[in-house]
Amino acid sequence: YTSGTTGKPKGVVHTTGxxxxxxxxxxxxxxxxxxxxxxxx
Structure with missing residues (x-):
């Protein structure tokens, strides 16, 4: 998740490459x- 400093935390997709x-x-x-x-x- 993002830190949420400017609002509600949002999920983030990470790649494995x-x-x-x-x-x-x-x-x-x-x-x-x-x-x-x-x-x-």
Whole structure:
């Protein structure tokens, strides 16, 4: 929801694209993953 400082709070739609892109980049950097690595999750 928005903060509602100028009226009643309103719902906001968030996309997951930015989050997933950042999660991918962070995971790849932290764990030094390569495209041909095989792992189980």
């Amino acid at each position: 930015g989050y997933l892109t950042q999660a991918y980049a962070t995971t790849k950097a932290v764990f030094d993953l390569k495209d041909d690595d095989v792992y189980w999750c």
